[in-house]
Amino acid sequence: TTHYLFIVVVAVNSTLLTINAGDYIFYTDWAWTSFVVFSISQSTMLVVGAIYYMLFTGVPGTATYYATIMTIYTWVAKGAWFALGYPYDFVAVPVWIPSAMLLDLTYWATRRNKHAAILIGGTLVGLSLPMFNMINLLTIRDPLEMAFKYPRPTLPPYMTPIEPQVGKFYNSPVALGAGAGAVLSVPIAALGAKLNT
Numbered sequence: 001t002t003h004y005l006f007i008v009v010v011a012v013n014s015t016l017l018t019i020n021a022g023d024y025i026f027y028t029d030w031a032w033t034s035f036v037v038f039s040i041s042q043s044t045m046l047v048v049g050a051i052y053y054m055l056f057t058g059v060p061g062t063a064t065y066y067a068t069i070m071t072i073y074t075w076v077a078k079g080a081w082f083a084l085g086y087p088y089d090f091v092a093v094p095v096w097i098p099s100a101m102l103l104d105l106t107y108w109a110t111r112r113n114k115h116a117a118i119l120i121g122g123t124l125v126g127l128s129l130p131m132f133n134m135i136n137l138l139t140i141r142d143p144l145e146m147a148f149k150y151p152r153p154t155l156p157p158y159m160t161p162i163e164p165q166v167g168k169f170y171n172s173p174v175a176l177g178a179g180a181g182a183v184l185s186v187p188i189a190a191l192g193a194k195l196n197t
Helices: 002-019 028-033 033-055 064-085 097-109 114-140 143-149 172-194
Strands: none
Touching: 028 114, 028 143, 033 064, 033 097, 033 114, 033 172, 064 097, 097 114, 114 172
């Protein structure tokens, strides 16, 4: 019982850390305009949490379970915002599950080799998560119009959008996000695994 209770507690706390890793990742306006930062924080947090989980349980499939908990939690929050009168697209639910499945597949295919899971799995997450989330964000109706029309009540003045500039600073957000995510996920996950052993 203690074992499973620990897993649930870690899952909930990891979810809170992941979906609030910078505040902007949870809402459509900043998830779009800060896509590179979104990719770095999300791929890093997913790999660290999932690797910790997998090494604790030793069971392939744990990363997908971890990502599923975060997804459900975020959909509940999305529903809460919607119930308050905000539009359906006000909150963007990040796509964690496919990348977590790649991590699980790596762990299983390498016969539960934790170093391979960190290096290969971490790289796969860093490369795939930005791609899946860019596709996800493309389905959202005009994120900047939503940012102006429905400003968040907790948004500090210095973060208020000034003018639409999506794509102005980055030639390829998917490439930048994937590269940064892949590079940073591996050493941070390795550090997390080292601290866990």
